[in-house]
Amino acid sequence: MTGTPFTPAVTAEYTITYVLDAPRDLVFAAWTDPARFAHWFGPHGYTTPMRGISMDLRPGGVWRALVVDRDGAEQLLDGVYREVDAPARLVFTTGDPGNTTGDLASVVTLTLTDVGGKTEMRFHQAGYNTDEAHARGSRAGWLEFFDRLAEHLARDPATG
Template sequence: MTESATTPGATTEFTIVRLLDAPRDLVFRAWTEPGHLTHWFGPRALTTPLSMISTDVRPGGAWGLSVVDGEGNAYPLSGSYREIVPPERLVFTTGDPANGEGALASVVTLTLADLDGKTEMRFHQAGVNTDEAHAEASKAGWVEFFDRLAEHLAAHADSRGVARRLGDSPM
């Protein structure tokens, strides 16, 4: 796993690069299909119920989900898709859950490169807030999400890296 941060400027930004042992079409689907998102999106201590996920995967389409704690409190996240190039690029906005006005907090650019059946995932988030501490907390959260993503992908690719359909049993 490689992680790097850019120097904060007028807007805070960072990049996380991960090598995932899964084909990039599966990684792309894990980012855009509720049946995959429910298994990995969010911190380990919370759940992301399938019934609380919506994706309209097209430029201008909205996405939204809620992560839920053990007491049933839901924490919504949402944004819109700006660019979609399956299975290699996804650009979307994400709002700051602490911002009651719904103002744009950041833009995420996800690029997926095929490396002989594995996928290099480059995640870049810009405009997180101008507060560096908030950006560092956001980055740490994404690192945990990506650990969960890697585990989820491992459960859905056979030993040759061939993607299985969601719901197929592991080999």
């Protein structure tokens, strides 16, 4: 018997639209080049060391990022790329670090649109096996990530 893989129902989702003062290809690179990604990925006060980043940028490829808090505690975030369409779209799964069952946590769809040399970044996260309170916390965390991304791009957009 053949069929499509089981995907659980979405239990919480949200969209964030953020305009970045950088060209679309540079924003895409910030998401997909480990050297750039290390500068901004994580909330304020956290670091993402290069040693903890791996990106197999192709559908089915795995991404990983080790995020370190102020006290040195490490948290691994990871997932699988589902779509890679440079520089316009990136779709990937991302897990919940507190999930010990291995169940799919969420799917992120990142759409980048050129708006006169700036980039409109539309970030949509559909959560599975979660609730609205967790989704609100996740959304707040991503907003901090995106503030750091904007700060990073403003510092040195030519080199990332």
